[in-house]
Amino acid sequence: MVxxxxxxxxxxxxxxxLPAILLVFVNNKPANSTALHYTYSVVNVYPHDTNAFTExxxxxxxxxxxxxxxxxxxxxxxxxxxxxxxxxLLSLQPQYFGEGIAVVGDKIVQLTWQSHKGFVYDRAxxxxxxxxxxxxxxxxxxxxxxxxxxSDGTANLYFLDPVTFQRIGQVAVHDTGPVTELNELEYINGxxxxxxxxxxxIAVINPQNGQVTAWIxxxxxxxxxxxxPNNVLNGIAHDANGDRLFVTGKMWPHIFEIKLIPSx
Numbered sequence: 370m371v372x373x374x375x376x377x378x379x380x381x382x383x384x385x386x387l388p389a390i391l392l393v394f395v396n397n398k399p400a401n402s403t404a405l406h407y408t409y410s411v412v413n414v415y416p417h418d419t420n421a422f423t424e425x426x427x428x429x430x431x432x433x434x435x436x437x438x439x440x441x442x443x444x445x446x447x448x449x450x451x452x453x454x455x456x457x458l459l460s461l462q463p464q465y466f467g468e469g470i471a472v473v474g475d476k477i478v479q480l481t482w483q484s485h486k487g488f489v490y491d492r493a494x495x496x497x498x499x500x501x502x503x504x505x506x507x508x509x510x511x512x513x514x515x516x517x518x519x520s521d522g523t524a525n526l527y528f529l530d531p532v533t534f535q536r537i538g539q540v541a542v543h544d545t546g547p548v549t550e551l552n553e554l555e556y557i558n559g560x561x562x563x564x565x566x567x568x569x570x571i572a573v574i575n576p577q578n579g580q581v582t583a584w585i586x587x588x589x590x591x592x593x594x595x596x597x598p599n600n601v602l603n604g605i606a607h608d609a610n611g612d613r614l615f616v617t618g619k620m621w622p623h624i625f626e627i628k629l630i631p632s633x
Contacts, residue, residue, distance in 0.1 A: 407632055420620065423621070433446075433450050434448070435448050445479055453624070468510070473517070476492055477490045480508070502534075518554060520551040525539050540577075560576070569587045570587060572585075601618055
């Protein structure tokens, strides 16, 4: 026979335990985003070649280095920031679609989109020194002083040995969920800045764990009315010596030097 006294004890126990279980469940729900938010002010505006379908951008040694895309129109360039003039240009063979670049010492490393092939050039002469392979698409590329950091349009960042170009690690980028479409990259003061393809914003990423620590809203920085929808924001460069941040887009007429402003 069931004891009503025992049933009562069970009911009382459940009344004590269930709230504790619910409290644990609530406290372990996915947290809201803790990322900071920034808008911008424009400090300076510089000319940019509207024939440059920008896929990679680096500022180093007083010059911009730019990789441009499109089949039959891809190139590696050295550019004068003040005038927008192309000082040096190497055209890629028409079967290659140029993508991200990184300066590594006296070399420049350039990715291609779907050819699974990268190129290593002499920084001064643009002479081809080496080719290498990778299994994914090539999108963005940057260098943290020890490793190359590469994106492929997914939520992943891949770390490559800068000598062998072998993958030595990877991290998945996330905020409240996966952050995909990672495009052009720039390593700045321990973090990775990443364009999000077809969006007017930049993610600031902790490369140790993939967490997005900040979002930069660049809405309206370039008037895109009547523009080709493919001519999106893409291109981040940092002048470490002058602490200047530059952004541009594919076939945009301008490069913008911006200052970040914390947003409420």
